[in-house]
Amino acid sequence: MGKTIKLISGDGEMFEVEEAVAFQSNIIKSLADEDNADDCIPLPRVDSQILSKVLEFCRKHANSPSVHTKFAAIPSELCPKHDGSAAGASSSESSSAHSETCRACYDAVMKLVQWDLEFVKVDLDLIHHLLKAANYLDIEDLMFMAVEGAANAIRGNNPEEIRKLFDLENDFTPEEEKEILKEYSWLDDPFEP
């Protein structure tokens, strides 16, 4: 093992991991850069169960190109950054011309994406905690995939199902509800809410 970092979860458990794994978190990286070379880094807002899941993700991503910027390992003139917008499809097509150059990188990223998608196919409670942890620890790739997990849970579901999944309360007043239904009826096909 190379240089390691010691992390302490909110419930007092100690995790020792390689720098490359821990430094995926920009927060951990900046905390470690300060003088406490031998001390442990406390993470009071993340408990051990979640931290171990986060570290599992980071271990997998430690030496791979960032999923978020698809071809991060290749010089930027050759590989445009994936921008995730609606026109994202076109930017990935323009990068089909890149695929010969970046094939190895592209294949590695695709494999990683598949692993990530399985990783976030978990219950929503865990996604909730992963989103919070990714936000708190500032881990770009984990945030990217946790958002994907949450978005996937929303897709194709009706409003009642979405409310159940995310523990939401229907807080519209009866007047508001009428207004929204009217708005909804001229927005899209009628659907029984």
Place this chain on the structure above:
Amino acid sequence: MGLEDFPSPILVDILSRVGDSTDLARCRLTCRTLRSLSYEARSIRLFCSRERALRSSVPGTVDLHPAFKSVVCNLASLLSSVHSPLSLSLAAERPDCVPAGEIDDGDELYFTDSPFLSRWIPLISARLQSLSIHDYWLQSCWRPSRALPLISIFCSELLNLEIRNAWLSVKELMPMQTLTSLNLNYIRLDDENLEKVNECFPSLRVLNLIDVGGLKEPKIQLLQLRTFTWTVSNFVVSLTVDAPKLVELKLTCVEPKAVHLQTPLLLNLDITIKKVKVIKVDKLHNLRVLRVESSQLGNLSQVFAESRTIKRLEMELYEPACVINTEQCSVSLSDTFPDIEELTIGEKAWFLLPQIVRIKGELVSLKKLVVHESTTELDGAIISSKLSILVHSHVCQVVMVIPATAPIEGRVCAISKCINDFPNIRWEFVTKEIK
């Protein structure tokens, strides 16, 4: 698991990723927070299937099934009250097959229709960073659209534009200084030499012209262009690319009379071209990766390889073996590409290998070889003799792509002959589906 625990930016991230307008509309019905945040989604896609379009065109059902175009306009008016940047994508389901000459004179899926666009684009133009319209060819192919000029007037801050399956006019097109990415796919363009494109999109860094017809002597002259993919489906008189910062070019054409490339910084070139009479290429000092597919493999290789900087080469014949002129297709690898580290041979080229490749001495830098076998009757002896032409002392890795339909016995035989005859190589055998 309260979603309210999350800061709004993360909720907006999630809603942006959901993207589909129907899913977002359902989110709007859940609670107040999601309703107001849904308008801030950064990326929204509206998709109209043919079934949906047909449903709303049944007479007397307008109240039950609002026309898709009204849905778009209504959504735009709801989105106009928010100020965050927006990427919008509008797409019609593609027809299963497009019988030649068939048209549909309906309007429900004709998205590049300017009266339709002028109803909603101005409402959100201040927010729009990215716009993508996939039109319905059967309704758009028979009439020219003023979509481009209209977008150029209203969306002066646009960064990315994509239009597919339409007939586009460029009359009165205004300059779009901020546009860095343009994607035209399956378009009839009334700009036969691309003059208006050059004039009005000066800041383009990424350009894709895929199956853009209506061109005669097209010339791309763009100072900022970095990446260009150009597929020319009809016959043009000449093709010119003048792009001083271009790093990557993928060009596919059939038989233009002339090709001019003024792209001194090119790193990566992928060119598929059956034949050309005149080809002028400013010396490519930095070219590292070349893929060339042509019936004039010999000539073209020499033209592109002038600077001897190429490290990765892929060569393929344009036409199958029976048709080619072996003299024009013959490549002297040791003279033209002495420093290559990686070589890929396409199916048709591999089939004719001994006749189209000349090597004097050894390719001293060659480390990796990729070959595409096309025959299903694999003959280990023939494969081995072809490989011995190419596998020199420094080659350490060979990838052989074998058709999926090759019978297992022949495959095993060929593989074991390869491994026996070339024991110091790291072998990889990959199966390829026959298209």
